Amino acid sequence: MDPNPSSLPRPRRRPRRLRRSPVIRGLVRETRLTPDRLVLPLFVVDGQDRAEPIAAMPGHARLSVDLIIRRCREAIELGVGAFALFPAIDPKLKTPDAREAVNPENLLCTAVRAVHESVPQACLITDIALDPYSSVGHDGLVSGGVVLNDQTVDVLAQMAVVHAQAGADVVAPSDMMDGRVGAIRAALDQAGAHDVGIISYTAKYASSFYGPFREALDSAPVDDPNVPKDKQAYQMDPANVREAAIEARLDEAEGADMLMVKPALPYLDVISRLRAASDLPIAAYHVSGEYAMVKAAAEKGWLDERSCMTEALTGIARAGADVIFTYAALDYARWWRDGLL
Ligand code: PBG
DSSP states (O other): OOSSOSSSOOOSOOGGGGGSSHHHHHHHOOOOOOGGGEEEEEEEOSSSSOEEEOTTSTTOEEEOHHHHHHHHHHHHHTTOOEEEEEEOOOGGGOBTTOGGGGOTTSHHHHHHHHHHHHOTTOEEEEEEOSGGGBTTOOSSOEETTEEOSHHHHHHHHHHHHHHHHHTOSEEEEOSOOTTHHHHHHHHHHHTTOTTOEEEEEEEEBOOGGGHHHHHHHTOSOOOOTTSOSSSTTTSBOTTOSHHHHHHHHHHHHHTOSEEEEESSGGGHHHHHHHHHHOSSOEEEEEOHHHHHHHHHHHHTTSSOHHHHHHHHHHHHHHHTOSEEEETTHHHHHHHHHTTOO
């Protein structure tokens, strides 16, 4: 071939040189997402040998504690050692004051104790918010059509202590009440739980991508004129990013060990902003709806699951997330093990 088929000017710098072969691409790859940066969310339900599939989350089910333990062992084999536990509470135990949340014998605490005992190397992250226990489906106490802030924070702080006493390694407040990180830190320290960390859901948006999760826990806000119909009066407006920086400064000052952005893909700029604004580790939650989108399109044959899921997770890491909570953690870890990535 004529090396210079025309007399048009030719580029001296050719970025394609570094894309010529898999080996060269490997040398210059900027982001490598290893399975040890993933957190696997798990849904716990009462009972024994019980697995209730969640329709909009293929591959996930509400699992009884014995099956949770088995799942944790499987994950650890694959290099995923951290788990975010969410309880599917019996509707009979849900009340307007969500009092089951602070019962040391509740489903979540029982699960934490059992997993901690059988799989001591697992890092157990528990969710701090009232919605799984609330008969009205809110993360806080509701009165006069409003989700109360400071009264809720008192309950959340108690809840964190109860989780720590059951053996939680990290508590993760996902409720978006003001001042909860500081209150939880103080309560944990007072209870002697100095080593229990806090991953704060710092910038949690009022997102519609949580749909499948709310189905899993049956935790959506109820239809009642005295109950806010959505979570917009506490979760953040998807249009805002500076506000996330304010939340980050507050959470850092209040003692958070890690900051989280949630959801992930529609908020890559927020991840990158917090990465630049703080030296704390940044986590991102690739939420149920983000997972469901890829799974559903793959089931229809419209997208390739492995490459799309991997591209999404790599993008989240590239934006600046050190840690990613994802329902695809086990799939990803298997692809990684099998040398498919
Ligand atoms: C509630 C909570 C939610 C999620 C995690 N904790 C839902 C909500 O705020 O309504 C969503 C996770 C997901 O969609 O995967 N405290």
